[in-house]
Amino acid sequence: MTQYFFILADSELELVPSEIVNERCIINNARARGKAPEKILLDASHHHPAFGKLPDSERRGRPDLIHFFLLLCVDSDLSANGKMRAFVHTRNNDVIAVNPETRLPPHYPRCVGLIESLYEQGVVPSKENPLLELRQGIELDALVSALKPDAVVVLASDGQETPLAEKFASFKAERVAVIIGGFSKGDFKSDLSKLKASKVSLGKRMMKVWTVTSKVLSAIEYSEKIPAPTPPKPSKSRRAPKKKAE
């Protein structure tokens, strides 16, 4: 039974960076939420007036992408069948490991609050019941290699356009890492060359993180219905094979 590791890589999730922590829109938003400015997540939708001072400002502060990715992963058939683990890797090399038992809040502000607690405590809701765990300073290739995958697939716009279900069906792998970019603009910041990955593209159209995640989840489900590749030796026998392909 193949185990899948879904990684949202270089995702635009971070606490408010120190260089803009004293900006008015940050202070007002933090005060309205009853939190310290340095303990809230950067959010493009609330903090845009302060973004001019940030490098890469056109892509930063997108906790919503992480929220959608995790909701789709946690409720997937793969996860329900114990065949997947989801991880969030961020632009600052923070990694959030998600326990498959997690029932993530579908309400966005609650999810933001939960991740802010995670940054304070390192684990939520508690050490005895670790549903989300934070580890810091882990580069993407270190995360991937710790998972010991037999195959790594990166969804990337410059990858090969290939039918995704057939791609997954072709793997003879027990552990597959799937890497999806956690940003809405630009490219991966991590060095993908270290990953020995197959780069796959879903087509020329730019797709949202939720569309990519949904397509990959479905492709894996469909891949299990694709018959195993025919053996190299030609054979005229049409009898059923002795072993089932599954």
Add this chain to the structure above:
Amino acid sequence: MTQYFFILADSELELVPSEIVNERCIINNARARGKAPEKILLDASHHHPAFGKLPDSERRGRPDLIHFFLLLCVDSDLSANGKMRAFVHTRNNDVIAVNPETRLPPHYPRCVGLIESLYEQGVVPSKENPLLELRQGIELDALVSALKPDAVVVLASDGQETPLAEKFASFKAERVAVIIGGFSKGDFKSDLSKLKASKVSLGKRMMKVWTVTSKVLSAIEYSEKIPAPTPPKPSKSRRAPKKKAE
């Protein structure tokens, strides 16, 4: 080319009902947002303390479900290829028609604000540029029959468990209505018997609205790759067919 109409039916979207408009949590939340209490959307996550006074309280106030449904629909391949229209039908028979050009805000509070404007103005952003349009007093069967579908599929837990891609491939229909329940608990409130629909189940597991939507979108994409059904006459020829199935 088949045209698909995705309808989120009986969805739990409504303005704060008059019987709880004076509850403290409603008034506080409205004040914090600078809006009149009767002009904000009911939201289980914010207004739960007032829910005891509402019938069906365990399922009401879920604008998040509408948000996810629309984000998945609007960014789908079907929508990008001009092959789908999305509609939201609510528990009060309000119907929101979504222009396929709409770029919906991924940020949940902004989407809530947009729908609140829609309830005030009937159309957003403007009559000249109607991206979302509200019509009231339209029952589900009236909406469906106005779309003149050749086939209607309802995703329902008591439906027939059947592979969804094959189901869609089997239709010889030019206009297909797909109905997904816009609630997290209970059953459809509308009378489905008026619809002449195929009821299909995705399995015994209760799935979230985003999972169901994502599965249906993928199934339709895969259905287009399924070869047309073999003709009824048996044939021993193993030559390639003259016409491509595509």
